[in-house]
Amino acid sequence: xxxxxxxxxxxxxxxMLGLLVAVAIVAALTxxxxxxxxxxxxxxxKQAHDCDSTTDPVSSTYHxxxxxxxxxxxxLPLLLGLFWGAPLIAREFETxxxxxxxxxxxxxxxxxxxxxxxxxxSAMLAAGAxxxxxxxxxxxxxxxxxxxxxxxxxGLRGVVPIAYAAFACAFxxxxxxxxxxxxPAMATTxxxxxxxxxxxxxxxxxxxxxxxxxxxSLLSPNSGGTGFSINAGSNAVTVTAGPPIIPNAWVVxxxxxxxxxxxxxxxxxxxxxPNLPGIxxxxxxxxxxxxxxxxxxTGGQGAFPQCITKLAVHYHELAAYQPASRYWAFQGLxxxxxxxxxxxLAALTLWWVRHRVA
Amino acid sequence: xxxxxxxxxxxxxxxxxxxxSDCTLEIPQGHVVGLVGPNGAGKSTLLNLAVGLLSPSAGExxxxxGRPASDPQxxxxxxxxxxxxxxxxxLSVGDHLRLGAHLNPGWDAELAEGRIAQLGLALDHRAGxxxxxxxxxxxxxxxxxxxxxxxxxxxxxxxxxPLARREFLQILMETVAEHGVSxxxxxxxxxxxxxxxxxxxxxxxxxxxxxxTIDDLLSSHVRLIGARHDMGSMPSNQEVIEESHTxxxxxxxxxxxxxxxxxxxxxxxxxxEDVVLAxxxxxxxxxxxxxxxxxxxx
Numbered sequence: 214x215x216x217x218x219x220x221x222x223x224x225x226x227x228x229m230l231g232l233l234v235a236v237a238i239v240a241a242l243t244x245x246x247x248x249x250x251x252x253x254x255x256x257x258x259k260q261a262h263d264c265d266s267t268t269d270p271v272s273s274t275y276h277x278x279x280x281x282x283x284x285x286x287x288x289l290p291l292l293l294g295l296f297w298g299a300p301l302i303a304r305e306f307e308t309x310x311x312x313x314x315x316x317x318x319x320x321x322x323x324x325x326x327x328x329x330x331x332x333x334x335s336a337m338l339a340a341g342a343x344x345x346x347x348x349x350x351x352x353x354x355x356x357x358x359x360x361x362x363x364x365x366x367x368g369l370r371g372v373v374p375i376a377y378a379a380f381a382c383a384f385x386x387x388x389x390x391x392x393x394x395x396x397p398a399m400a401t402t403x404x405x406x407x408x409x410x411x412x413x414x415x416x417x418x419x420x421x422x423x424x425x426x427x428x429x430s431l432l433s434p435n436s437g438g439t440g441f442s443i444n445a446g447s448n449a450v451t452v453t454a455g456p457p458i459i460p461n462a463w464v465v466x467x468x469x470x471x472x473x474x475x476x477x478x479x480x481x482x483x484x485x486x487p488n489l490p491g492i493x494x495x496x497x498x499x500x501x502x503x504x505x506x507x508x509x510x511t512g513g514q515g516a517f518p519q520c521i522t523k524l525a526v527h528y529h530e531l532a533a534y535q536p537a538s539r540y541w542a543f544q545g546l547x548x549x550x551x552x553x554x555x556x557x558l559a560a561l562t563l564w565w566v567r568h569r570v571a
Numbered sequence: 572x573x574x575x576x577x578x579x580x581x582x583x584x585x586x587x588x589x590x591x592s593d594c595t596l597e598i599p600q601g602h603v604v605g606l607v608g609p610n611g612a613g614k615s616t617l618l619n620l621a622v623g624l625l626s627p628s629a630g631e632x633x634x635x636x637g638r639p640a641s642d643p644q645x646x647x648x649x650x651x652x653x654x655x656x657x658x659x660x661x662l663s664v665g666d667h668l669r670l671g672a673h674l675n676p677g678w679d680a681e682l683a684e685g686r687i688a689q690l691g692l693a694l695d696h697r698a699g700x701x702x703x704x705x706x707x708x709x710x711x712x713x714x715x716x717x718x719x720x721x722x723x724x725x726x727x728x729x730x731x732x733p734l735a736r737r738e739f740l741q742i743l744m745e746t747v748a749e750h751g752v753s754x755x756x757x758x759x760x761x762x763x764x765x766x767x768x769x770x771x772x773x774x775x776x777x778x779x780x781x782x783x784t785i786d787d788l789l790s791s792h793v794r795l796i797g798a799r800h801d802m803g804s805m806p807s808n809q810e811v812i813e814e815s816h817t818x819x820x821x822x823x824x825x826x827x828x829x830x831x832x833x834x835x836x837x838x839x840x841x842x843x844e845d846v847v848l849a850x851x852x853x854x855x856x857x858x859x860x861x862x863x864x865x866x867x868x869x
Contacts, residue, residue, distance in 0.1 A: 214674060216669065217674065220666060220669075220670070221659065308657060309653065310658070312651070313657050313659070313710065313713070316646070316714070317646065317674035317713075318643045318646045318647035318675045318676060318677070319646070319674045320642065320643055
């Protein structure tokens with residue numbers, strides 16, 4: 214059975230292998246230059262004692278190629294689900310060849326298991342290989358960006374793409390077995406994959422571990438800066454704190470609180486910042502920002518830093534975040550979630566083909 | 572004599588429609604059995620149940636004494652040529668033989684290669700580019716070379732042109748003669764059945780209307796032609812299968828185990844097609860009378 218499964222699959226596998234080799238060659242030719250650029254920048258900025266305000270040129274080197282690689286990594290698991298997973302069993306139903314396969318001396322159980330096994334494992338291998346290339350190639354710019362949990366990085370590096378590919382493929386196979394038609398199976402897989410990825414990113418990933426809490430002074434250079442807005446009608450002032458700068462961490466939330474955990478009330482704000490409504494220039498509302506070394510107070514907004522200084526006496530910024538040290542734990546947990554889904558889908562397919570396709 | 576296929580109360584339902592219902596039959600070993608019947612009689616469903624591609628919604632089916640497709644061993648004992656003879660379009664003829672060799676422990680490579688050579692098929696020819704007749708031959712080769720005890724063919728020649736059809740049946744007959752397998756073959760063409768089969772089962776609306784060796788069927792059925800008769804007065808050993816009357820004359824097809832003694836009848840031999848059509852007509856007659864009853868009740 215392995216022979217037949219491989220024989221039916223080898224063209225697709227060869228195309229994928231060719232593609233991966235091409236990507237690997239391009240990456241190998243350009244990757245070393247990227248780390249040279251990054252290292253040269255680090256040496257230069259350390260000599261100038263200004264590594265924070267200048268931008269690492271590595272982020273814009275080979276920008277087009279970077280976008281292409283990221284896009285490939287983003288789409289590969291889905292494409293594997295659509296073009297490897299969905300037709301795997303659906304095509305056999307459409308062309309009637311399942312009747313030829315099932316009248317050989319091989320049980321359906323074995324037929325399903327070998328077919329799924331080969332395709333899902335190959336998909337995991339392909340996604341793993343591309344992820345390895347992309348992770349290595351992007352390592353210099355990732356070091357510059359310091360945002361490993363970011364939307365554009367977390368799902369495109371490390372081991373999670375392997376699980377995404379397994380899930381997409383297993384879903385495609387299951388949809389094909391249930392629907393018995395290639396195109397509807399592909400459409401279902403497309404929708405399900407996007408929904409699953411978005412749902413896990415929005416509602417499951419944040420709950421893998423409870424975030425670490427950290428207090429940062431409003432005046433600290435690590436504070437993400439503060440901002441204010443004034444409602445024109447009521448003259449109500451709102452002061453907000455941006456996410457503090459913690460390298461490679463995932464800041465879930467940040468707010469301004471006092472020692473008892475209370476946010477500043479209107480009375481407090483009116484008291485420490487009496488001048489703020491006055492600097493509102495626009496008719497609707499005014500906004501301004503300050504904080505750390507990053508904010509550059511402009512014009513009449515000089516009043517705002519003063520008010521933050523007063524506010525900082527009793528108030529600080531409280532941030533909830535997932536520290537960088539948890540990166541691999543999160544990668545592992547997300548991988549686990551999608552692998553469990555993939556195994557469940559494979560089991561469903563096996564059960565369905567053995568007991569319901571009759 | 573044991574049965575190669577035995578069913579009792581067998582039924583297969585799709586949603587609310589029964590493709591086959593309450594079918595009880597026994598197909599004896601050592602024959603080339605033709606299964607005939609009108610479209611929708613349940614022939615294909617019955618054969619798919621026999622090879623385990625379908626599982627019964629009701630009743631039981633035993634093939635060679637075992638449950639169809641229950642394990643690889645049982646699968647190896649039954650060769651199947653499915654309707655429209657599906658092949659893997661992207662695989663070559665040689666790949667199909669390798670497939671057969673990998674998936675069947677009892678694979679007879681010599682037989683398979685010999686047959687392909689005899690058919691004049693190139694091993695590197697893609698199955699998707701074969702003609703319908705060649706494809707059917709390839710699937711038959713796969714089914715035969717696994718050396719089954721029973722070969723089941725579901726309308727194998729339905730889509731073939733007359734020449735390819737004759738060739739296919741010719742090779743099927745040779746194979747049967749050489750390897751002595753039992754065969755069950757469905758078709759709605761009596762001429763094909765007559766050419767290769769020695770046993771006939773007429774299936775109409777899931778019911779076996781008549782079954783027996785073709786010789787017995789031909790010798791036990793006759794057509795009687797005579798002056799208009801009252802059908803109530805037939806001897807007890809003569810069962811009327813089909814009757815038609817004009818004002819003056821009656822023509823009836825009967826089954827009998829004795830000679831026709833009534834001198835008023837002219838006795839005519841019947842062809843197999845006459846017998847098959849008579850039994851199919853019998854069913855449709857019953858149907859229309861049932862419809863009439865329904866109409867009256869309403």
